Amino acid sequence: MKxxxxxxAAGTLLAVASCKTDSDTPATPTGTTPPTSxxxxxxxxxVETNPPNSTYSPAFSGQTRVAxxxxxxxxxxxxxxxxxASPWGIASLPDGRFLITEKAGTMRLVTASGQVSAPLSxxxxxxxxxxxxxxxxxxxxxxxxxRMVYWSFSERGATGSLLAxxxxxxxxxxxxxxxxxxxxxxxxxxxxVNQYGSRVIFDRTGNLIVSSGDRSDPGIRVQAQxxxxxxxxxxxxxxxxVAAPGNPFAGQADARPELYSIGHRNQxxxxxxxxxxxxxxGELGPRGxxxxxxxxxxxxxxxPIITYGIDYSGQRLGDGIQQRAGMEQPVYYWDPVVSxxxxxxxxxNRIPEWQNNLFIGALSGMHIVRLVIEANxxxxxxxxxxxxxxxxxxxxxxxxxxxxxxxxxxRLYRIDRR
Numbered sequence: 176m177k178x179x180x181x182x183x184a185a186g187t188l189l190a191v192a193s194c195k196t197d198s199d200t201p202a203t204p205t206g207t208t209p210p211t212s213x214x215x216x217x218x219x220x221x222v223e224t225n226p227p228n229s230t231y232s233p234a235f236s237g238q239t240r241v242a243x244x245x246x247x248x249x250x251x252x253x254x255x256x257x258x259x260a261s262p263w264g265i266a267s268l269p270d271g272r273f274l275i276t277e278k279a280g281t282m283r284l285v286t287a288s289g290q291v292s293a294p295l296s297x298x299x300x301x302x303x304x305x306x307x308x309x310x311x312x313x314x315x316x317x318x319x320x321x322r323m324v325y326w327s328f329s330e331r332g333a334t335g336s337l338l339a340x341x342x343x344x345x346x347x348x349x350x351x352x353x354x355x356x357x358x359x360x361x362x363x364x365x366x367x368v369n370q371y372g373s374r375v376i377f378d379r380t381g382n383l384i385v386s387s388g389d390r391s392d393p394g395i396r397v398q399a400q401x402x403x404x405x406x407x408x409x410x411x412x413x414x415x416x417v418a419a420p421g422n423p424f425a426g427q428a429d430a431r432p433e434l435y436s437i438g439h440r441n442q443x444x445x446x447x448x449x450x451x452x453x454x455x456x457g458e459l460g461p462r463g464x465x466x467x468x469x470x471x472x473x474x475x476x477x478x479p480i481i482t483y484g485i486d487y488s489g490q491r492l493g494d495g496i497q498q499r500a501g502m503e504q505p506v507y508y509w510d511p512v513v514s515x516x517x518x519x520x521x522x523x524n525r526i527p528e529w530q531n532n533l534f535i536g537a538l539s540g541m542h543i544v545r546l547v548i549e550a551n552x553x554x555x556x557x558x559x560x561x562x563x564x565x566x567x568x569x570x571x572x573x574x575x576x577x578x579x580x581x582x583x584x585x586r587l588y589r590i591d592r593r
Contacts, residue, residue: 525592
C-alpha cells in the first residue's frame with residue numbers, strides 16, 4: 176500500500192482579472208442560491224497557466240480561469256489497490272465497500288481496504304470498442320433492503336451500438352447480479368464507437384438521471400439539438416425505464432418525454448448539490464470548451480451550435496459562436512481542456528473547508544479538480560494529486576466521509592484528513 180502525504184501550505188492573495196461580455200443572453204446563471212462553503216481558503220493566481228486554444232472571450236467574469244485556492248487542512252492520499260482493469264465508475268455501498276465497473280465489461284466489489292472481488296456474473300455483454308464499455312453506475316437509495324444496482328453501458332445492435340441502462344439485484348452471496356433487465360436505450364443506434372457519456376444517478380424524487388453523449392461524429396452530433404433523439408441529452412426516467420413524471424417535454428409534439436435537457440456533448444459527470452438539490456453536470460469539449468453546467472429542466476446547453484472550444488483540426492466549429500439567445504452558458508469552462516470525468520459534491524465534516532465543494536476527476540489534466548461554488552458561481556479552483564500522474568476517471572464520497580477516486584491505470588485512492 177502506497178501512502179502519499181499531501182500538506183498544502185497557504186498561498187498569497189492575488190486579484191482576479193474581470194472579463195468582457197458581449198452576450199445577447201443573460202450573463203450570469205440564475206436559480207437557487209446555495210450557501211457559501213463557510214470556510215476561508217487562501218486565494219492564489221489561476222491554476223491554469225497554459226495559453227488557450229482559442230481567442231474566445233468568456234460571457235462573464237469568473238466563467239474561466241478563476242482564482243486558485245489552496246487547502247489549508249493537511250490531508251493524505253492512499254492507494255488502496257492498483258489491480259483494477261480500466262475502472263470507469265465507482266459507487267459507495269452503505270457498509271463502506273464499493274461497486275466498480277471496468278471498461279471491458281466487468282463489475283467488482285472492492286472493500287475499503289482495497290480487496291478486490293472476482294467479477295460479478297450476470298452483466299450483459301458490452302461493446303468495449305473505442306470509448307464504449309461498462310460505464311457509470313449507482314445503487315438504489317434503498318439498497319440495504321432491495322440490493323438494486325443500475326448502470327449504463329454501450330450495447331451492440333444490428334445497426335450499430337447505443338447507450339443502454341440496465342438494472343439488477345446484487346445476489347445474497349454477492350457473486351452475481353440477478354434478474355438483470357435493460358430498462359432504457361438511447362436511440363438511435365450508430366456505427367461509431369465514441370462519446371456515449373455516461374453517468375447514472377438518482378435525483379431526490381427517486382428517479383434516474385442519465386447522461387447520453389453526442390456520439391462524436393459531425394453527422395450525428397447535430398442530433399443533440401433534436402427533440403426526437405436521445406443523442407446528446409440528459410434524460411430522466413423511472414427505475415422501470417419510462418419517462419419520469421413532470422419532465423419538461425412531456426406532451427410536446429415530436430419530443431421524447433424522457434428528455435430533461437438538450438444540447439450536450441460528452442457528459443462524464445453528474446452530481447446533485449447536497450443543499451439545493453440542483454443537478455450539476457460536467458462534459459468534455461473538443462479542443463477547449465470543457466464545461467460545468469447547472470442543469471435546468473427543458474434548457475438547451477447549445478452543443479454543437481455554441482461552444483468555447485475549437486475542432487480537433489484547429490478550425491472553428493460551426494459559426495464559431497459562443498452565445499445565442501435561448502441557449503445556456505456554462506457556469507464554468509476550461510481552455511485548454513482538463514477532460515472532466517466523474518464528479519461528486521463533498522458533504523463530510525472531515526475537511527470543513529471542502530464542504531459543498533465540487534470534486535471532479537480530470538483525465539487529460541491528470542489531477543482532481545476542486546471547485547469552490549458560491550451563489551451558483553465558481554469562485555475558486557484547486558488541483559489535487561497532480562504529482563500522481565494519473566488519469567482520474569471517477570470520484571465518490573464513502574460513508575466514512577473520505578473521498579475515493581479511480582484512475583485509468585487501475586488505482587483506487589482514498590483521500591482524507593491527515
